[in-house]
Structures are given as C-alpha cells and as structure tokens.
Amino acid sequence: MRTYSRNSPQAAARIVALVLIADGHVDRCEDAVLEKLHIDRELGLAPAEFAQIIQSLCEDRSIAHTPSMPVAAHADSATLDRLLAEIDNPVLRRKTIRLCVAVAAADDFLADGEIATLAAILTAWAPQPKPAMPSRTAWSHTQHTQARAAATTREASA
Numbered sequence: 001m002r003t004y005s006r007n008s009p010q011a012a013a014r015i016v017a018l019v020l021i022a023d024g025h026v027d028r029c030e031d032a033v034l035e036k037l038h039i040d041r042e043l044g045l046a047p048a049e050f051a052q053i054i055q056s057l058c059e060d061r062s063i064a065h066t067p068s069m070p071v072a073a074h075a076d077s078a079t080l081d082r083l084l085a086e087i088d089n090p091v092l093r094r095k096t097i098r099l100c101v102a103v104a105a106a107d108d109f110l111a112d113g114e115i116a117t118l119a120a121i122l123t124a125w126a127p128q129p130k131p132a133m134p135s136r137t138a139w140s141h142t143q144h145t146q147a148r149a150a151a152t153t154r155e156a157s158a
Contacts, residue, residue, distance in 0.1 A: 037099060
C-alpha cells in the first residue's frame with residue numbers, strides 16, 4: 001500500500017475512500033455528498049485528486065488481493081492500523097471522521113463493510129484517557145505511610 005506524509009490531505013482522503021468503497025461500490029448519492037461537501041477543498045486536495053486517491057487505493061487493494069479476502073472487504077487490521085496512524089492531528093481526524101460518516105450515511109444504509117471500517121476508525125482514534133494523577137491527599141497518605149514504615153524499621157533495628 002502506498003504511503004502518504006503524516007497528516008497529509010492524501011492520507012485523510014484515503015481513509016474517506018476506504019469508507020467509500022467498503023460496501024463494494026460507489027453509489028451516486030455518495031458521490032453527490034462528496035461534491036456537496038467539497039471534499040477536495042475541505043481536505044486541501046487539488047481538483048480531481050480525490051478520484052486519483054480512490055483509484056490508487058483500489059489498485060493497491062487489488063494487488064494485495066488474496067483469495068480469502070475480497071477486494072471490497074474491510075482492510076486487515078494491521079494495514080488499517082498503519083493507515084490510520086498516518087493521521088494524528090486531532091482537527092484532521094475530526095474532519096476525516098465527519099466526511100467518513102457523511103459518505104457512509106449518504107444512501108441511508110450502512111453496509112457491514114462500512115460499519116466495520118467506521119468502527120475501526122472510531123476505535124483507533126478514540127481519545128485516550130490521561131493517566132490519573134494521585135490527589136494531594138493520596139500523595140500525602142503515601143508519604144506518611146512510607147515515613148511511618150521507615151520509623152518502625154529504625155526503632156526495630158535500635
């Protein structure tokens with residue numbers, strides 16, 4: 001599979017294209033939604049560049065095709081994870097998700113491939129909770145416990 005620069009318009013467009021072809025075909029209403037949303041301008045692509053990215057994606061998937069995985073099927077986890085890792089900018093992720101959902105919902109039907117691809121995207125890009133910092137009370141209690149244990153050890157050895 002081709003690689004694109006991290007957080008590039010092309011990397012984001014490929015994610016949208018994955019959702020677009022996830023059900024095995026591109027419907028006219030999906031095309032209409034993309035035109036209405038001005039995907040080229042929205043992502044900062046040259047005119048008609050999105051169509052080229054779809055073509056490249058289909059070629060890459062066709063080359064990687066194995067008998068056990070149809071070309072239209074959901075990409076394997078390792079490949080999808082690698083493609084999703086090309087986008088780590090939160091603003092670009094939100095924009096890409098918005099476009100993906102719009103494309104998937106365009107025909108008022110979510111196919112299994114679309115659901116699986118959207119779920120993988122949302123799971124991979126879900127905000128990670130920040131590790132909890134111990135509260136001041138918990139920290140003081142820990143220090144107090146350690147000090148008491150050290151004092152007990154000193155008294156026992158004296």
